[in-house]
Amino acid sequence: MPLKAIREFLKLEASSGILIVAFAVLSLGCANIPGLADLYKAFLEIPIAVRIGALALDKNILLVVNDFLMAIFFLLVALEIKRELLQGELKGQLALPLAAAIGGVLVPSGLYAGLNAHDPVAINGWAIPAATDIAFSLGVLALLGSRVPTSLKVFLITVAVVDDLAAIAIIAIFYTGQLSLVAFLLALAGITGLTAANRLGCRNLGVYFWIGAFVWVCVLKSGVHATLAGVAVGFAIPLHVKRPDGNRFALARNLEHMLHPWVAFVIMPLFAFANAGVSFAGVAADNLLDTTRLGIGLGLVVGKPIGLVAGALVVVKLGLARLPEGVGWRHLAGIGFLAGIGFTMSLFIGALAFEDAGPALAVSVRLGVLGGSVIAATVGYLLLRVTLRPVPAD
16 A cells, blocks of 8 residues: 555544544533434434335435445445455464464454353354444554654555454355345345446446445345445456556546545444444442453453454564564553454444343443543553654654
8 A cells, every 4th residue: 555545544534433432432422412312313213214116215314324335434444354355454464464364363252252142142243342343442642653664554544444354254154144045146146247337347336336236225125234335336346447548547446535535534434423322321339340341341442452462463473474663562552452442343243242131231331331432542552652662753
């Protein structure tokens, strides 16, 4: 990834993180201020319906955000992952961030599962502390300014990209409902159409949009989570296409630039507003440490940094990778804590895991994610503040 592109990405994501925090705080206020709580709940339950003949899509605002807008988010994630794999930081240098990300998924998930193995419902949330919120983590890193070397920023971006890919796989495998074979086969047909457009060098984004919309509807009706349609569309869009004059046009990169502002400044803040509003009414000090909340909190604050550092340590000791230039193990531990800022992604996986489990578990998830993310962000910031020296801007 060119240095200029990295700087633009970091600037955008850091600004987005601040806005997401503001909307999350706003949603918490709405959920806990008398008079606003009922309005907040009623707003999220406003019905939205689209009917075309026998086809009907009946959702409320909360589900529109989680099923439709998040599909656009995952479309952008897929575009970024594809570019990084084929021509960016992940090309030929995957061992260290891959091992770190795998450790950062396995250890917090195992910690949560160990604490909740006795509960057949709560155990479904094992993947909640495995997620990383790239907007928040980069936002905290940006607060350190010139102290942070570019190599450390790129490492965090790369780990977060691999982490997003792991989250996509987890959602596809473990959080898919009852499958409708007809809708699923139609979705596969649509994906085949996307692949054909790619192979034929189609330059018209409208073709990918309309086929992608068809795939999204089919995936939604199939029982597979609708956000995965965004992943399929993102991977199908070619990085470059040939113009009639023989020159190449960066189709995927152009779409990334189009989507980034909408995802960063509209979709993710709306997601935070719709999903972070947890009421603290009736929450007593003696039930703050139930195993669901404790598993999420410890997974994010303890499991993430331990897993990330352990994964990196294994491949470095085996001689398969080396630490980025200017980065030591204490710095990597600080990045591990920042990777424990799960927030939006953890809330999203929690909503899938406990979709039909009732409000009590939903509250536990939100409290665990919010508490764990705040602690992880604070510790990560302080650790990096102490261990990093200011460096001249590149």
